[in-house]
Amino acid sequence: MFFIVGFMVCYLLPFHAPAPHDMPVAVVGEQAAQQLGAAFEQKMPGGVDVAAVPDVQGARDAITQRDAVAAYDPVRGELFYAKANGSALLMVLQQLFTPVASATGHHLVLTDLAPSAPGDVMGTGLFYCLLALNIPPYITVMMLLRAALSTRQKLLALVGVGAFGSVVCYFAALSMEVIHAEPVLILIGFLLTQAVAWTTFGLVPFVKQFIPGVAMGVFVLLSMPSSSGAIPKELVPPFFQSLHRFLPLGQAVDSMRGILYFNGAGALPAVLGLCAWCAFGVALVVFNQVRARRKQASDPEVVTTAGTYEHEDDSGVVVDPAIEAPVPRYHHTLAGTVRDGSGEPVAGAIVTVTDAGGVQLAHLVTGGDGEYEVHDLPRQYVTVVASAPGMRPGVDRVGVRAGRIGCDFVLEREARVGVR
Template sequence: MAEHKADPERTGSSPRALGATVRTLAETLWFPAFFFTGFLVCYLLPFHNPVPHHVDVAVAGPTAHQLGQALEQQRPGAFDVHQVADAQAAHDAVTDRAATAGFVPDAEHPRLYVAKADGYSLEAVLQKTFTGVAQHSGGTLQVHEAAPTAPGDGMGTGLFYLVLACTIPSYISVMMLLRATTLGRGRKVLTLVSVGVVESVVAFLVARSMDVIPDDLLAVPLVFLMTQAVALTSYGLVPFCKQFFPGVAMGLFVLLSMPSSGGAIPVQMVPGFFRALHPVMPMGNLIEALRGLFYFDGKDVWRHTLVLCAWVAAGAALIALGAWKERRAARKAAPGAAEEAEPAEPPVEDPAFELPQPCAVAPHQHRVGLPDPGLTGQVTDEDGRPLAGVAITVTGAHGRELVRALTDGRGEYAAAGLADQYVNVIASSPDRLAAVARIRVRDGHPVRHDVRLASRHVPA
C-alpha cells in the first residue's frame, strides 16, 4: 500500500503558510482594530467621567481671591477665578467670552451668570458648584442665562449634531468618488464643492425648521468651509497615504475631531490632549464660530473662520502636490523609459466601500449602477473586417493580468475599473499574429485602442 505524506504547504502547518495567513489577517483587520482602539481611547476616555478643567470664572468684588483658594482646595484644577469690578462686569465677561461663568457673591442674593450655549453639562456643573458656595454663605443662588440657546436646542448640543451631519458625509463623498474612475481630478473636486454647497444649505434649512439654530444666513458659508476642509483635505491625502488613507482620514475627522469639538461634551470637561486639539481641528472651530455668530454677537468668528480657511488651503495644496507627483511618475513611466519607471502604486482600498475591480464589460450595453468602460477598442483583420472571439488581455506594469476579455461579433471589447496607470494590451488569436501595445489609462479620460491583426499564413 502506498504511503501518502501530508503536504505542509497544503495543510497550512508550514511556517510560510502561517506567515501568509498572519499577513493576510493583519492586512484585512488593521482598520477595525484601529477603529476599535480609537473609539476606546478617544470616546470612552474623555466621555466616561467628564469633569471641569480650568473653567474661567469672573467673580465680582474683592472676595475673588479667597473664593478661588477655596474652590482649588475642593476641586484642584477645576476652576480659574479672576476678579472683576461688579455684577455688570461679571455678566459682560460671559457674553464677551472672557469667562465661562460670572459669579456675584452677594450675601443675600448671590448670582451666577452662565451660557447654555457653551453646553448644558458645563452649566449643570457650575450651578451645582456655586449653589454650594451660596449655601455656605447663607444665601440662595440665582442663576441667570447670559447666552441662552435657540428654543429647539434644549440640551445645547444642537450645533454638534448639525456639524456632525456635514462632517462624516464629506469624508464618505471622497471614498465614493474614488470608485468613479471615469471622472478626472478636476471633476471630482468640482463634485466635492457642489456636495458641500448642498450639504450646508440643506443642513441650515432643516436645523432652522426645527428651531435648533437662530435665523442667520452667515452660518451657511461657515458650514460650507468646514465641508471643504474635510473633503478637500481627505481627497488630497489619498495619493500620500495610499491604502492607509481610511485610517488617517477617519482618525483626523472622526476619532480626534469629535471629542475635541466641544459640541457633545464642553471642551472644558475633556482631557488635556483633546483641549489642545480644540483650537486647530475644523469641527471644533466651526462649532465655536457658530456659537459666536448665534449667541455672542459675532465674538471671534473671524478667528475660527481663518482656521477653517487654512484647512481648505491645505487640502488644495495637497491636491496640487498629488497632481504634480502623478505627472512626475507618468513621465518616468512613459514608453521608452520603462526601466526607470517607479513601481506602480497600489490603489487605495477602503474597508467600508470596496473599490471597483478591473473587469471586462459588454461594449455599448451600459446601465445605471454598472461601471463605465475606461478602455475600449475594435479588432479587425488586414482588410478592416471585424474579428470576433479575439482574446484581449490587459496586464499591469509588472505583468500581472488585470482583465481578460473576448471581442464580440463586431470585433469590439471594453474594460472597466482600471486604475490610473500604464497597461499592456495584448490581442491574440490562434490563426493570427499577436499584437501588444502599451496604453496609458487615466481617470476621467476613456481610452480607445483599435488593433489590426495580421494572418499567420503568408499567401503563396
C-alpha cells in the first residue's frame, strides 16, 4: 500500500501536467518586466517570477549564472534559454512567450546559451545516468544485510560498488555523447553512491524492518520528482521544489549540470550537500558502532537471534531486520551442554531446575547438540539436575544473576552388573 500510494503521489501528481511554479524569468527593461510580470500573474498566479535586467548582456548572464531559466528581450522578441535544463522547459517557455512576441509584432527568436551534449537530445540523459548511481547503492545495502561479512567488509563492498558504478556510468555516457569529457563527474557520481549507501546502512538499526520503505521513500519516491532531472523543478509543485536542494539526487544533477554547461555555476553548493550526506551516513554508522559496544559492555548477556528477527555482525550492530515479530530479549539465562564421558553431546537428556524449596522451575529436554537454555529464572540459588537413560545423573547448584550463566554436565555411563 505504501508503494502504491507513494508512486501515485510522487510520480503521477507532479508529472501528469507540468506547469510553472515560481519559474524565474529575466526581462530586459524595468517597465517591460513590470508589464510582463503583471500579465503572467493574472494568467497564472504564482507561476512566473519576473525580474528586470538592464540589457541583453544581463539577460545572457542571468541564464549562464543560473539565476533564471529564461530571459526575454522585448525589443527584438528574443528568448534566451538553456537546452541543458530540459526540453520540457523549452516547450513551456515557447507557449508563454510566443503570444508575448506576437503582441509586439515580433516572431519569437530562440537563442540557446547552453545546448545539451549531442547525445542528450531531450536533456534528460544525465538524469538517467544518475539513476544508475542512485538506486543500486540502496539495493546493495539490502543484499548485504544477510551476507556473512563483518561491518568493515560490508562498508568496503559499498565503496567498491560505488567506485565501479561511477567509472562504468561515466564512460558509458561519454561513449554515447550524453555528457562531455569532465573526469570530475566520476567523483561526483561516487559521492552520490556513498551518500545513499552509507545513509541507508546507518539507518538500519534505527528503522529496522521498515528500512526498505524509508530508503526507497527518501532516495527514490521523493528524490526523482524533486531532482529536476526528468522534469525541471520549475514545473513541479512547490513541495517537490523545496526538496530539490536537500536530497542527494537533485544535488548530483545540479552539480553535474553546472560543471558540464554553466562553467561551474551552482556546482559547489551541490557538491557540499553531497559531502554532507556522506558525512551524515558515516556519523550514523560510527554512532551505531559506539552504541553497540557500550551496550555490550553494560549487559554481558548475548542472545543469538540470527536468522529470525535480527542478524548481528561481528561488532554486535543490528544490520538485518527481517519483517517478523521481534524475538524477546531474555534476562537471568541459564544455559549449558550435556555431554558423555567421551565428550559427545547427549541428545534427549532431561534437565530439571528447582528452587531452594524443591519447587520445579523448569523441565526440558536437550536437543541433538546436547544444549539446553532456560530464561527468566528468579535471582536465587537453584538446583540443576541432568539425567539420561543408562547414565549417572549430574547435579549442580548455581546462583542465578543478571546475564547468562553457564552450567555444563558430563554424565558417566553406569557400570553394568553381571549376573551368574
